[in-house]
Amino acid sequence: MPTESILHAIPLERPGTNRELMKLTRRQLLSRTVAVTGSLVLGSSFIAASNAAWAVEVKALKPESMATLIQMARDIYPHDNFSDALYAAAVKGHDDKAAEDAEFKTLIEDGIAALDKAAQDAGHANYLATGWESDRTAILRSLESSDLFQTVRGGLVVGLYNQPEVWAKLGYEGSSFDKGGYLYRGFDDISWL
Amino acid sequence: MSAPFDKNDDSVVVIIGTGAGGGTLANELAQKGISVVALEAGGRHLPQDYLNDEWPSFSQLAWTDMRTTSGSWRVATDFPNLPAWIVKAVGGSTVHWAGASLRFQEHEMRVKTEYGDIEGANLLDWPITLADLEPYYDKAEDKLGVTRTHGIEGLPGNNNFKVMKAGADKLGYKDCHTGRMAINSKPRNGRASCQQLGFCFQGCKMGAKWSSAYTEIPYGEATGNLEVREHAHVLQIEHDDNGMISGVMYADQEGNRHVQKCRIACVAGNSIESPRLLLNSASTMFPDGLANSSGQVGKNYMRHMTGSVYAAFENPVHMYRGTTMAGIITDESKNDPSRGFVGGYEMETLSIGPAFMAAFLNPGAWGREFSSAMESYSRMAGMWLVGEDMPQEKNGITLSEEKDQFDMPVANVHFDDHPNDIAMRNHAYQQGMAVYDAVGATQTYPTPPYPSTHNLGTNRMSEKPEDGVVNKFGQSHDIANLFVSDGSQFTTGASENPTLTIVTLAIRQADYIAEQMNSKAL
Ligand SMILES: Cc1cc2nc3c(=O)[nH]c(=O)nc-3n(C[C@H](O)[C@H](O)[C@H](O)COP(=O)(O)OP(=O)(O)OC[C@H]3O[C@@H](n4cnc5c(N)ncnc54)[C@H](O)[C@@H]3O)c2cc1C
Numbered sequence: 232m233p234t235e236s237i238l239h240a241i242p243l244e245r246p247g248t249n250r251e252l253m254k255l256t257r258r259q260l261l262s263r264t265v266a267v268t269g270s271l272v273l274g275s276s277f278i279a280a281s282n283a284a285w286a287v288e289v290k291a292l293k294p295e296s297m298a299t300l301i302q303m304a305r306d307i308y309p310h311d312n313f314s315d316a317l318y319a320a321a322v323k324g325h326d327d328k329a330a331e332d333a334e335f336k337t338l339i340e341d342g343i344a345a346l347d348k349a350a351q352d353a354g355h356a357n358y359l360a361t362g363w364e365s366d367r368t369a370i371l372r373s374l375e376s377s378d379l380f381q382t383v384r385g386g387l388v389v390g391l392y393n394q395p396e397v398w399a400k401l402g403y404e405g406s407s408f409d410k411g412g413y414l415y416r417g418f419d420d421i422s423w424l
Numbered sequence: 425m426s427a428p429f430d431k432n433d434d435s436v437v438v439i440i441g442t443g444a445g446g447g448t449l450a451n452e453l454a455q456k457g458i459s460v461v462a463l464e465a466g467g468r469h470l471p472q473d474y475l476n477d478e479w480p481s482f483s484q485l486a487w488t489d490m491r492t493t494s495g496s497w498r499v500a501t502d503f504p505n506l507p508a509w510i511v512k513a514v515g516g517s518t519v520h521w522a523g524a525s526l527r528f529q530e531h532e533m534r535v536k537t538e539y540g541d542i543e544g545a546n547l548l549d550w551p552i553t554l555a556d557l558e559p560y561y562d563k564a565e566d567k568l569g570v571t572r573t574h575g576i577e578g579l580p581g582n583n584n585f586k587v588m589k590a591g592a593d594k595l596g597y598k599d600c601h602t603g604r605m606a607i608n609s610k611p612r613n614g615r616a617s618c619q620q621l622g623f624c625f626q627g628c629k630m631g632a633k634w635s636s637a638y639t640e641i642p643y644g645e646a647t648g649n650l651e652v653r654e655h656a657h658v659l660q661i662e663h664d665d666n667g668m669i670s671g672v673m674y675a676d677q678e679g680n681r682h683v684q685k686c687r688i689a690c691v692a693g694n695s696i697e698s699p700r701l702l703l704n705s706a707s708t709m710f711p712d713g714l715a716n717s718s719g720q721v722g723k724n725y726m727r728h729m730t731g732s733v734y735a736a737f738e739n740p741v742h743m744y745r746g747t748t749m750a751g752i753i754t755d756e757s758k759n760d761p762s763r764g765f766v767g768g769y770e771m772e773t774l775s776i777g778p779a780f781m782a783a784f785l786n787p788g789a790w791g792r793e794f795s796s797a798m799e800s801y802s803r804m805a806g807m808w809l810v811g812e813d814m815p816q817e818k819n820g821i822t823l824s825e826e827k828d829q830f831d832m833p834v835a836n837v838h839f840d841d842h843p844n845d846i847a848m849r850n851h852a853y854q855q856g857m858a859v860y861d862a863v864g865a866t867q868t869y870p871t872p873p874y875p876s877t878h879n880l881g882t883n884r885m886s887e888k889p890e891d892g893v894v895n896k897f898g899q900s901h902d903i904a905n906l907f908v909s910d911g912s913q914f915t916t917g918a919s920e921n922p923t924l925t926i927v928t929l930a931i932r933q934a935d936y937i938a939e940q941m942n943s944k945a946l
């Protein structure tokens with residue numbers, strides 16, 4: 232599949248109410264825990280940060296698959312100062328779509344099975360259990376033309392980078408009209424030249 | 425008669441599209457007392473509606489109806505259904521535009537003579553000279569309020585400009601300033617002054633930037649001679665038994681078809697839709713489409729040689745603060761074949777937000793190299809490179825197999841770079857990177873062309889009917905009451921951003937149409 236066009240790959244609205252992350256108390260989280268993988272806690276229908284900072288309900292995909300998507304997202308656009316929550320918000324839409332579209336669900340689940348298979352071939356238990364980023368990206372490179380990779384990377388362009396929280400992390404200030412523009416807020420304040 | 429006009433009123437001039445060309449022509453004719461119906465495929469969005477948010481603004485304004493692509497340009501791979509970035513709204517692409525307003529250079533009107541024969545290039549001299557345009561350039565600059573002309577002060581330099589200027593000085597460039605911009609440095613002609621919002625591409629919420637959406641269109645409407653019909657998507661231009669244009673057929677928002685009769689029709693849908701419309705209007709009398717006896721309709725598509733250079737520095741720049749494009753180096757816009765190519769290019773400041781940066785910095789790229797570039801965002805400076813590209817007959821608009829929502833064939837946009845375009849781009853990348861290296865860039869990013877913002881040449885002007893589609897007034901060689909009024913008239917593209925010239929040609933065309941109507945020639 233060629234790199235999809237912006238217009239077709241990208242939901243132009245940003246993560247909104249239906250993609251918002253759940254809030255769980257730490258007690259609720261612990262009582263519902265099924266498995267722990269790295270910094271993530273997997274429940275039967277959700278995944279969460281192990282410190283209960285955020286949680287995501289998983290409707291159609293396996294929770295392990297959602298965890299894999301989050302790791303993939305981080306490996307594709309690694310920002311060490313971004314929490315998993317930003318990546319989770321960016322890939323959550325794939326679960327929503329899988330809930331409505333069986334074919335899409337198969338694309339994701341089969342793609343993740345292939346990813347785990349590639350990890351096993353390289354001597355790891357699965358993709359999530361592959362310790363070094365360079366080993367994981369080598370696996371991704373080998374599957375770069377797959378539907379899964381193209382879908383996830385294409386969706387991240389907007390899914391990840393169109394989040395105002397991400398902008399703030401990158402040092403961008405967003406909308407300016409409501410703040411009177413930059414005429415009195417540093418449009419020409421460069422000091423090091 | 426005054427607006428609104430009856431659909432059977434065949435005394436009106438119909439203008440298709442309300443952008444730089446169509447919007448200007450509509451107002452100019454209305455001011456002269458001529459009855460005009462302007463049909464616009466998009467809706468009306470005004471400064472209070474514009475969004476300081478890149479993707480939602482794009483959804484609000486951009487033309488996202490289906491288009492297809494072919495050819496070796498990278499856009500066909502990365503954005504196969506988004507060959508161009510054009511607005512579908514009252515005001516056309518002047519809602520998005522950045523406001524850079526430059527005159528052509530004298531030699532750029534006669535490049536076949538100046539450059540000689542270039543293999544693979546379908547070069548032609550314009551049938552008019554710079555001297556013909558100068559009085560109209562004066563009027564256009566005054567209308568748009570272009571800074572550094574008519575005693576209008578330049579804009580103050582923002583951070584992105586200051587980095588460019590420091591680099592330009594170090595490299596010994598002589599002509600670097602904050603540009604000739606259709607953006608008010610002081611309140612003028614009912615428009616406010618620039619507050620340095622930094623969202624010029626998203627529609628200027630201050631109305632400081634000229635756009636036909638909130639100048640030409642309402643000024644024309646105020647005369648009572650102009651009716652603008654929104655969501656009126658023209659599907660075909662119709663002619664009578666004598667081969668003269670009799671009316672245009674359009675679909676309204678509900679998809680219902682209507683015909684507006686007319687005395688004259690002017691096509692101003694931008695260089696992709698205008699030739700598509702002429703081709704989609706083929707009839708038994710004109711089997712190859714209207715105004716196409718030369719076979720040149722849709723051919724010679726130009727998009728300017730473009731590219732960008734972004735650079736990361738050790739310390740903050742905040743390039744996105746303030747006017748997007750108020751900064752220019754013009755030293756490379758001369759024709760100096762010793763550089764390995766003919767024609768020249770401009771270097772202009774440019775900034776996009778992280779949302780667009782992610783999509784356009786290096787489409788398809790991923791991994792740490794890419795994310796570390798994104799992390800340098802607040803320490804980045806950026807410039808756009810824009811130069812003359814070669815018209816090539818094989819580049820252009822044809823009708824695709826795909827149909828749109830009205831069951832009309834959509835435009836396929838084919839483009840291959842000419843070797844001259846590639847040589848110029850490589851030179852421009854080197855010089856752009858050198859500007860930033862000279863002030864301590866730690867990384868530079870030669871960024872590929874975006875979907876085309878400058879779309880030109882697909883109904884070109886020519887002295888002889890066999891070489892082009894329209895004459896020196898934009899009147900079709902074949903059908904006297906059919907005009908082309910947008911950037912598709914350009915014979916060649918020059919190195920300057922095109923809109924000032926599109927507006928200039930429209931003002932000149934309005935004089936000609938009025939004169940022809942007065943003398944009953946039309
Ligand atoms: C982001 C951006 C920045 C730019 N910056 C600059 C700049 O700084 N300087 C510069 O000189 N230029 C700039 N440009 C280019 C400039 O906007 C265009 O060159 C100019 O607006 C083209 O004028 P036009 O009349 O050919 O078409 P447009 O202005 O695009 O108008 C065409 C209109 O026709 C309508 N239309 C099309 N088909 C139909 C149909 N079948 N029926 C009814 N209506 C139809 C469209 O909806 C549109 O409103 C920029 C463009 C973009 C996108």
Ligand code: SF4
Binds near residue numbers: 617619620622632748
């Ligand atoms: S920077 Fe100036 S021209 Fe651009 S949007 Fe803001 S006020 Fe308008």
